[in-house]
Amino acid sequence: MSLRSGDPEEIGGYPLEARLGSGGMGTVFLGRTASGRPVAIKLIHQQFANDDEFRTRFRQEVAAARRVSGAFTAAVVDADPEGLHPWMATTYIEGPTLAQRIAGRGPIGGAELRSLAIGLAEALRDIHRADVVHRDLKPSNVVLSDEGPRVIDFGISRAADQQTLTMTGRVIGTPPFMSPEQLQTPRGVGPSSDVFSLGTLLVYAATGQGPFDADSPYMTAYQVVHEAPALDSVPPALRAAVEPCLAKDPAARPSVDELLVLLRDLPAELEVVAGGGRTRDVVTEHQLGRDDTSGEPGPAAAAPEPRPRGPRRRWRPALAAVAVIGVVAAGVALLDAGPEGTPDGPDGKGRNVAATGAAALPGGFRPWRQDVPAGKAKIPDEVRCLPGGDSVYCGGGGVIATRVRVADGKRLWTRGGPGVPVQDMYLAGLATAGGRDGHQGPGSAKDPGSAENPARTVIGYRIAAEGSAGPDEVVGLDAARGTELWSAPFGAHSTAVAGPGAADAVVTGSTVLTADADGTRLEARDARSGRTLWTSPFRAGDQCAPLGAGGRAYLMCAPKAQVTAGEVRRVTVRGVRLASGELGRPVGVAGPVEPLGADGGRLVLARQRVGEIGVVEYDAVVRLDAGRGKATTTRLPRAYGGAPRLVDGTVYFTEQSGRVSAVDAASGRLRWAEHTGVEGASGPSAGPGALYFGSAGGRVAALAPRDGERLWSTDPKVNGGSDLRPTPRVTFAGRAAIVSGAGNLLYAFDTAKPPKSG
Structure with a gap:
């Protein structure tokens, strides 16, 4: 894939020739050394370089990759994990991934399967001898080169003598290839977890499907933890070696050295079981991202993103090294509803x-x-997009806002942003002259821009360019012409407090509510002029987010220490009087909760919990009457995912x-x-x-x-x-x-x- 407009011409002195793929953490380019040797260079997105958690993870990836550089991995050529734009260059390995090989040609058999099994076990032996646990062995992280299989992408690996990097609210890995202990107690993951993953990889290579596949990642993870593997289609000789690797108890699994003995005793030509498994690639068929380059070497796309509380994620991962169990729950096969x-x-x-x-x-x-x-x-x-009169106003994807005529799709104006898009940050709302609620938040059925009530001001976000010292800003644009009326910095803390989909800027009537850039107070501005109407300080030790629902405004707060730790156990919600900024009486709610909108004059929230295998679920609905200072919690008969x-x-x-x-x-x-x-x-x-x-x-x-x-x-x-x-x-x-x-x-x-x- 050729370079795109805006791509760098060189990184770290290495001239670039092509873009191999791009994802949530970074972009991978094909470069050349001074001697002409090809290298794969991963350039981390600047917004992640400014995120301590991601930078720590990248340092860890570089360190792990350096420790294991050898015959069975991609050797690190050069790296600058501390730079303004962190990057790492590794040997370029030409060949398809195991995921691409199975998807294109079906299961592997005979001598090729035996060689693959021994090669992967040898690679894992070298990784463990370097005191590194990979933790994300999966088909897209195995490249089939002419010299044998290579294990790549150490983005979530760790040294065996280090503490696990905790990703708040997440279980890191890919469900079909994770060990039971990785799903249940990720802090305790050791080398035997990689042995389990290797066992699942070999079953996948031989049959085209994993030993625990199900109709949803949730059910797959459940079967990994509780059910016996499906091995009927695995060649008997290989099954004898693989089955011990899939023991639920890590202590009962063989070491890599013991596994190598078993694999080397395999017959030169492994038989292929008739009527073997599916030939489709279970992971990539459902999880390929927008920029996947399935015809090119390199890691395949990541699994669905989780919905954690924590720092806002920029740009949707499409080629990330980390896959996670996110908002997925027990699913069923597609119902037959006719053509x-x-x-x-x-x-x-x-x-x-x-x-x-x-x-x-x-x-x-x-x-x-x-x-x-x-x-x-x-x-x-x-x-x-939000409708307004004869147009829709849209934001996100690097665009502050654009106005598009509904009748024919003509763009009447567009205001592009300088920075990289922020996932789940779109248009804040449409402010109206008549004092009606202009924020089409969750559950709102209002049209703030009807012919009788035209939108006057479009409220969007301007995300600072990479490397810029400027702040992220909320921006007011004239709805008719798109001219900028005002801008002001804001604090991007809402998702950490109120969950996915929470807006950092809330538009209610002709008022815009945001937290200030320092996260210390609530600020109200006139949507047309940007003039500050009032401010209301947050309680010391709290982190807060504005909410809008049913034409009313609220403030949700949680202890900053709990937010930082990703363990919000209780939130406080207050009504906000828009005329003065006066806050109503506090209503405590067991958390974490996500605001959904208004129903019958009450704020409705969904209470969140983390299930047995790290999946985010919802077990109760809370209806909050801010005027009376009362919240009613209704437990659901079962927990729901999604x-x-x-x-x-x-x-x-x-x-x-x-x-x-x-x-x-x-x-x-x-x-x-x-x-x-x-x-x-x-x-x-x-x-x-x-x-x-x-x-x-x-x-x-x-x-x-x-x-x-x-x-x-x-x-x-x-x-x-x-x-x-x-x-x-x-x-x-x-x-x-x-x-x-x-x-x-x-x-x-x-x-x-x-x-x-x-």
């Missing part, structure tokens, strides 16, 4: 009758696609697999549970006659609100993977759906005539 894209319309004309009610199309509307240009950093991600969203009194838990559970926000009763048929679909958005779910690839699925029946779904527009995000990707202007996705994708269609699938 996708076939509208449920009795008129026989192919129309979606459910969407042909009162909602009308904007005048002159026709379907369109208008991908939003990325900002000055030239790195797209995703945008989100991303919660409140729409019309119902909380929808959407899992990575595409399964949706609809739960009554007041009673906690399950109304229905169905499958969208779309992996990583965020939502729902309440639109004409249906609930709409959108994926990073631009697919849209429509479900009936009453029972979750799948009405129709569309084909993807881009290669967006299965990226679950907390905010929905579909918004509406009358009957027109405006959909966003990976690569700053933006397109629109008539919900009565959705694009046909297939």
Whole structure:
């Protein structure tokens, strides 16, 4: 893949020739030494270089890679982990990854399988002799070179004599290839964990599937911890060597030296079991990111991101070295709902009758696609949009805001940002002249920009350029022309306190609320002029985030020590009087909790817990009456995984697999549970006659609100993977759906005539 505009010409004195891939932690380039030798150079994104946790992890990766440089790994050529732009250069290894080999040609057998098994065991022996535990052995981290297999990517490895780097709220690894102890007690992971992972790799190589594969990462992880491996399709001779590696008890597994003895005794030509496993690559088929370069050597894409509390993550990982169990929970196989894209319309004309009610199309509307240009950093991600009059206003993906006409998709103005996009940071809201709530937060069904109530000011974010000393700012733009009215620095602490999807700037009527850059006080500004209306200091020792829901403003706070440690056990919520900044009485809520929106004048929150194998789940719904200073907690009959969203009194838990559970926000009763048929679909958005779910690839699925029946779904527009995000990707202007996705994708269609699938 050739270099892109904005890519450096050289790194550390090494001229660059091509871009091998890019991800959340950095970009990998092909460079040359002075003698002409090819090297792979990983350049860390600048925003991560400014993050102590990521910088520590990169130092650890460089140190581990240096310790194990040998015949079976990519040797470190040069590195500068302490530089302003940290980087590491390693030997360039030409060849496909094991993931690519299995996906393209199916399972491995015969002498090739024996050589692979011995080569990987020898590589692991050398890694352990250097006192390093890899902790992320998986198909995309094994390169099949002409000289034999090479183990790469030590991004989450650690020296055996060091403490584990704790990633707050996360279990690090890839579920199909993790050991039981890595899922349950990651601090206690040792060399025997790599032996377990090697066993799963060899089963995968021989059969095309892992020994614990299931319909969702959650169930896969459960089977790793509790169930026996599926080994029927493994050649018997190899099975005798592999099965002891998969013991649940680390002490019962062989050492790498013992395993090598078993593998070297294998017959020269391993037999292939008839009727072997699937040939698809279980990991990459579901987890490939937008910039995956499957035809190129190098690590494959990362698994779905978690939803931890902690420092904000910039730019969605698409080629990251770290894969994690995130917001995924027990899923089911896709339900058979008939041919996708076939509208449920009795008129026989192919129309979606459910969407042909009162909602009308904007005048002159026709379907369109208008991908939003990325900002000055030239790195797209995703945008989100809010309707306003005859337009939608979109932000994110390196863009402060853009105005797009609904009728034909024409961009009327765009204000690009100088910095790298920040994941899950989009448009803050639309401020109105009439004092109505202009922030379309979770569960809001209001249109702040209707013809009767046009938006006056667009509130977006400007993220500072890499290497810049300037602050991140909240920006007010004139909605008609896009001219900048004002800007002010803000504190990016909301997600650490209030969870994924929490906004750092809250727009309520004509007022914008933010925490100051130092995180010490709440600031209120006039949305049009940017003038400070009032400030309200936070209590000493607290970290706080503004919230907006149902036209009202709130302040959620947690002890700073708990936030820093990633263990928020209790939060305090207060109502905020917009006229004066006066705070209402504090209401304590056991945490961590995530605000979902308003229902019946009450703030609704979902209580979070970490399940048995490190998966984020939700076990209760909290309804908070700020005026009375009272919170009512309703325990759910079971814990739900996925991303919660409140729409019309119902909380929808959407899992990575595409399964949706609809739960009554007041009673906690399950109304229905169905499958969208779309992996990583965020939502729902309440639109004409249906609930709409959108994926990073631009697919849209429509479900009936009453029972979750799948009405129709569309084909993807881009290669967006299965990226679950907390905010929905579909918004509406009358009957027109405006959909966003990976690569700053933006397109629109008539919900009565959705694009046909297939």
